[in-house]
Amino acid sequence: MNKTLLVIAVLLLLQGTAAAQSSQRPTTADLDYTYAELRFVDVDTNGGDGFKLGGSFDLNGPWILLGSITDLDFNNNVDASILQIGGGYVWGYNTNFDLIATLQLVRTDVDSLGGSADDTGLALSAGTRGWLAPQFEIRASVNHVNLDNSDTFLEIAGDYHFTDQVAAGLSVEFAGDTDIFTVGARWFFN
Template structure:
């Protein structure tokens, strides 16, 4: 018994999509293995606007990750900013993260860190950062990140963090990040090195 033409077209389209999807999955996995590393260090110029404090400040952030066992990794950063109206602070954060594959080209991750912020004027505070997000290859050598992070220091706040990296080689990338919260926003640009 011959299959109707419509059924054969559907079967052919399904087979073509399966093959294309498999090819893309292989390419996405290869690109992720090429550029996505949890052993890296970076330096960025940061510009922040804090609405609650009427602050416009800028400075540098140094950060890094260290892979522990393929799923667990350490995270850390130091941010030093200064600005108008007596603004400015130094923030040090350190913690651990866990990652797992979300798709062939993206990882799902969560981190828990302790952060300590010392304003140039006023009292310092220490709190936790709980974050979860996706990180992976958007297209060829462009990496993307989307993350939600809750900070408990000072006034509790939740931020949406977005980022993109353009990888010139397997080890060197230009970075661009932004953070949006109810307390203000920031933008940062710099470079990252895989090691």
């Protein structure tokens, strides 16, 4: 009887240990998801450019919070502000790459000489992030934004990690007749 209770206790202990391990992020790519970034943004349509301030916060598991604010000026006296806030889920794919899905609320405000307009919608993204080389991170994703009109973007990006806390790089987004280029830096808080 005592042996049976001991075996049951050991099995329950092992099951609890396995459950505790599985509740932590299954990420195996050793990527940091708590960071702030500042990027210069160039939109090829109508000569728009500006800055994007964004960030992500790791909720100590597979869930992340993220958000950004982008301020753009266009050549034809049009200004646009974009606020995004939401969350995401990270799956560990292999030792070098994670798979990421995010959903964000998007708020846009556009001002021009003829007046102003605003809209609210959703942005859905699915992609991957990982290490191409020991200090070189790449990202690729499909991003769908549903505002007054819907659009789908393909994003490709890369960052070089100078240290564990600082990285800089480029990104390119393609969608229909609009291309968006960014250059900037990320500061990690690990």
